[in-house]
Amino acid sequence: MTDDRTTGPEAPELIWLRPERTGRGPRPAHSRDSIAAAAVAIADAEGLDAASMRRVAAALGAGTMSLYNYVPKKEQLLDLMLDAVVGEYDLPAEPSGDPRDDLHLLLRQQLAALRRHTWVPRLVIGRPSLGPNGLRYTEYFLACLAGTDLSGAAKMEAMALLNGFLCQYAEWEHTTAAGGRWQADLVVYLQRVVVSGEYPQLAQAMAGGPAAEPPAPDAVFDRTLHRLISAVLTPEGPAPRV
Template sequence: MDPELLWSAAERPRRGRPPAHSRAAITASAVAIADTEGLAAVTMRAVAALLGAGTMSLYSYVPNKETLLELMIDEVSGDHRLPAEPSGDWRRDLRQIAHGQRAIMRRHPWLPAALPTRQTLGPNTLAVLDYALAALAPTGLDAQARLETFSLLTGFVASHMSYELAQERAVEAAGRTPGELLDAQARYLRSTVASGDYPHLAQALAEPGGSQSPQAVFDRLLDRVINGIAPGA
């Protein structure tokens, strides 16, 4: 995939009749399909059907599904709502970015699985990256370390959201509430550690824990990641 061809070459006006479709409309249709039916349901045929177009007519705008996926990832990255400038509190700013990423992945649950296949960065993604680099400036980290930190943060959010969303699907498939499943897990672990075979686990379970809501768990893990980036900054 040629990133210059994908991102730098704007759609050129054609002679004769105006174009029947656009990359933006094709991308939006693909995102809509993925949101409701999952990433596997996104095919050029399905997108064409949603647009009321012939499948082959889309290939002059988007040459293949791989390119379409790149466009989809960057399209939803545009959902970020970041301030014009970082606040100067880099921990606060990174939390804001991570919370934005989590919200986007909840709206578009196919995104965590799509990110590892990404081959290039589009303009919306670059805007978030540039903001993150500015936000990290007060840490004193060099440019390479700041780039790696953004990658670390995004990787954490994507990995955690893959797990969180999978757990929600498992709960739904089981036909039980999250609270019922948590109670069942707690009963099982209490009976297991009573054997004395797992003393460290028994000690951990005996200590009071925080909220197990998805948001609370995410926030605790996020704090551990952020606090390890530049402890002295």
């Protein structure tokens, strides 16, 4: 669905409501796909902040101002970038019918994308978007839950919960991989806290933790994801009393 108001104060803020081209004049030299691909490549190499309109225009061999004819605002460029990444998912024609397996495979694929594009979690949390590829993903996610007893609202909440976990996990994984002195200091600090005797519950929970060999990231992800999927597939009960 598009909106014919392409310019002026009443033009839609959401780029998906703007037609990519009006049908008048010569064929555009660039497309939203090519613009998004250039921006994603810059963000992958140098970080999200580096993907400015100027840098993207230079990568395309275009003038910065001419790029605004395609993407009027930087925020809309971010929407295009996010949807381009979601477009990398290789979704099956239809789910297998086993919600646990289907969700696990889908979220595994998402994690692979977040590992390739480490800037995506920050963007998803700050500016979630739902472009054409995002809608395709949403439709497939809901199809994975079609045979469950969950309500429509519960299915959407499950998607938000699992996506939030994915972003948080990918951020943790990226930060941990970066390491640094702070991480070593944190281990030392926690070891001191544990032996102080002031936090017995923490000590019990962390028994064999900081000093032991850290678990493989994939094992942590699979174990935690299994728990979350089990939780979201649990039939809805009464709301807790406040």
